Amino acid sequence: MSIPRNVPVILFGVGGVGRALVRQVLAARSRHASRLHLRLEFVALCDRTGAVVDVHGLSDDTRSALLAAKSAGTPLRQTPTGHSQPDPNIILEVAGRDGAIVIDCTASDDTCPALLMALGQGYGVVLANKRPLTGSWATYRQFMASPRLRYEATVGAGLPVIGTLRNLLDAGDQVTAIEGAFSGTLGYLCSQLQRGASYSAAVRAAHRLGYTEPDPRDDLGGMDVARKALILVRMLDWPLELTDITVETLYPAALSGLSVPQFLESIKVLDEPYAMRVQAAQAQGQALRYRAEVREGRCQVGMEPVPLDSPLGRLQGTDNLIAFHSARYAASPLVVQGPGAGVEVTAAAILADILALAALA
Amino acid sequence: MSIPRNVPVILFGVGGVGRALVRQVLAARSRHASRLHLRLEFVALCDRTGAVVDVHGLSDDTRSALLAAKSAGTPLRQTPTGHSQPDPNIILEVAGRDGAIVIDCTASDDTCPALLMALGQGYGVVLANKRPLTGSWATYRQFMASPRLRYEATVGAGLPVIGTLRNLLDAGDQVTAIEGAFSGTLGYLCSQLQRGASYSAAVRAAHRLGYTEPDPRDDLGGMDVARKALILVRMLDWPLELTDITVETLYPAALSGLSVPQFLESIKVLDEPYAMRVQAAQAQGQALRYRAEVREGRCQVGMEPVPLDSPLGRLQGTDNLIAFHSARYAASPLVVQGPGAGVEVTAAAILADILALAALA
CATH class of the missing domain: 3.40.50.720 (NAD(P)-binding Rossmann-like Domain)
Incomplete structure (x- = not known):
């Protein structure tokens, strides 16, 4: 030896x-x-x-x-x-x-x-x-x-995300779309909303449990998810900038200047609009998920209704999920799922x- | 350059x-x-x-x-x-x-x-x-x-299976269990049984569609799944032999000596016993899956009832699934899913x- x-x-x-x-x-x-x-x-x-x-x-x-x-x-x-x-x-x-x-x-x-x-x-x-x-x-x-x-x-x-995509590309596969949930924090929020929790209660619980950054707006703003999506997009050789990504922020700009305690207090005003979005989705057999989507040279990140009976719709709690659609994974995508954060x-x-x-x- | x-x-x-x-x-x-x-x-x-x-x-x-x-x-x-x-x-x-x-x-x-x-x-x-x-x-x-x-x-x-397990082990994680469905052919069979097809109709359809080997007993015997499980087991440094794995064969030994057409004809006798197994599972909110399980130094491969509302229970068609449970993936496993065969x-x-x-x- x-x-x-x-x-x-x-x-x-x-x-x-x-x-x-x-x-x-x-x-x-x-x-x-x-x-x-x-x-x-x-x-x-x-x-x-x-x-x-x-x-x-x-x-x-x-x-x-x-x-x-x-x-x-x-x-x-x-x-x-x-x-x-x-x-x-x-x-x-x-x-x-x-x-x-x-x-x-x-x-x-x-x-x-x-x-x-x-x-x-x-x-x-x-x-x-x-x-x-x-x-x-x-x-x-x-x-x-x-x-x-x-x-x-x-x-x-x-989770094996980057290596998996690299291998698909190096073996000459044509990746047609990538979609997923890249934030455990926002996954938790979506699960709580689905169970009937109010937006403010869900955000406060996530903050209390340490699932969010010290300032929960750092998660709710969506930029962390957008950066992850940009890394994947660029691996496909699409020369996008962060500013080219459409990002939905889950709180209004008017609440940006508040302190964290003020912010957590003021978000009660968002309970009703989010409850309506959740109900509208459920009426269609759908659930809201904070989804990143990469397709046809474009990338968008935001809260979307997805079928309850889809991989993203079944996702619960803080798990992440990523689905690769490609020429060789056309009928059924290659999916990786599990905890996507933690030291x-x-x-x-x-x-x-x-x-x-x-x-x- | x-x-x-x-x-x-x-x-x-x-x-x-x-x-x-x-x-x-x-x-x-x-x-x-x-x-x-x-x-x-x-x-x-x-x-x-x-x-x-x-x-x-x-x-x-x-x-x-x-x-x-x-x-x-x-x-x-x-x-x-x-x-x-x-x-x-x-x-x-x-x-x-x-x-x-x-x-x-x-x-x-x-x-x-x-x-x-x-x-x-x-x-x-x-x-x-x-x-x-x-x-x-x-x-x-x-x-x-x-x-x-x-x-x-x-x-x-x-699917990224071997590399994922290798990385877990090299980074010092303790893998406690691996379970999954490693056969698209048997996945198709299970899905068809769940939809109410008879065993013989499902096997014949799989054979006709080219999902099975030329002799479908090469799939139904379970040894291909057992070999895959053995490769994973051995990566954990468990010194098992193929003969140490408990393998359920999905046809009786009496049908081993028949020609393929004879075999496909004779399996009608299995329709009722399999229909009863399917019904028993469904009565408990479960589905039959041909599952490989690696846990506590042992490995078994066979048709098992699993909760409908579990990753394996939700699996449909010919997709494979593998779930790694470990010290670091304890609350929720690392799951890889997708087509697990094809040239x-x-x-x-x-x-x-x-x-x-x-x-x-």
Whole structure:
């Protein structure tokens, strides 16, 4: 048995997903050593609060202490360069070396230059962050120029969405349409409405249960779903921008300026209109679903009535669903369904991408 | 733009799937050149009727003529060594070279030695053939010793089953159960029974529509489903043999010796017992499904009543379904669903595996 090959890993974003990734890597080390003959070694952890770098790999003690501190809300230490705000480019210069893999678990645009630099150096890049692929088409093309980019976690978390679509396309299939429900939060809202809950009660429950972002308008606005749809659309080589997607926002613009408590109080006014939409759908044997649809060069995202007896209509709770229609999947689509969010399944998707890249090296 | 790298491909089995693969490779060449910088080049086509080898790659004309002839039922030409029955080992010696990928689209045990030799030489191997992985556990382990083996097409054809399970395991998830419907033929039978068709009418219709093998007992025996289940079980490192799986055969042993027309005639005697099973299930709000279940170290395959309002209960027609239950997918499983057979989707799965292996080289 040969000694496992070291693969240096640089992590941008040490939030819930980033920390779950570190834990998963450590827990799976013996499997990786015996089956894949490799050992993933974190050489840099970096977020807005600082960065820690050790080009020989952070020791178990250092890493554990850091993750515990981060979980408790303590900032990372200063950057190696002494600046208080770490610059991802500098982290990359200090920590990067042959065969490195850079992970982006942030939700920021600021990492883009460093990620492109990493790809330019021949490093692997794994994205959970949707922003690098949902900026301009020109930037998207820059990312796609490298064969060492992976981004399975950006749509459906751990569900096999990106890889499935990539395989369909690489095998020459003609994808004619993609439709699905890409938001567990909005799936929960739709299920609750279907059961007779009022809009305001459903939104407040989702907020209380932690299904929404701290500001629920970040989910209700639909832009997160639109970004996921844009990533899929662009894989089909349709050069759309985010602004080309028709997005239905589930609250009126007049409520944008309120504080979160004010917003949660004021949405009672939406109960009646939503109840009427739900009833109109049910009268037709349909259910409302927040659906993304990609078809004929266009993309739209919004609340739509769908037949109760369809895959989307049967979807319940926070599960995601994605259906691929293609020349080879014409009579019946290829469907993937399951939980599409959560730190553990998102981290698992990133880890699978890391391993695929490490195998290329 | 660099010149695409040539990847030599050796194909065992020039039936419907093998021929679809050749067509798909040719049709996707420009995408492969521009996106993946590689060109798949068939250097040998081989089946029981003969073999054709050209280490520089078969010319378009040669290949087209051969495929047309094969479609019409004409044997391939003699082997390069002059023997009337081509020996896969010899084909491999003649045609193999660095970076080669060997495809097994046969349904035979005879290719095993050549496939293991190919892996030993560092070649890639892609299986649509389930037999190499469903012989003895010891042989299975020999195949798994190589990182250059792929076999997505063996379960669910083009559906992302093997890769999904591999990713769950490599990311350290604990898979607790797998259940599903892995036979489109038996799915059709179950749907027809549910609609009130008699067993004999449903089997005859499936046979007439070409959903079954030429001898429908090859489907009704359940061994094809058992082999798929065994492949999944073994991925969990459970050292089971095919004989350890409990398999329900959907016809009595007394009908084994009959000719196909005799068999199709005699199965009327099964109409009443199956009608009673269907009615008993329906009285409980359930439907019969031919289900494979992997749980707690055991595996069973057979006709089971499942709730109508469950993923398996809602499954209709020839679609396959597979549900993975794991530590991270505990509340709700990861589900993949869609057509799980057919030459085009099977060939597409093989092609995706070829490309993944080619990227490693």
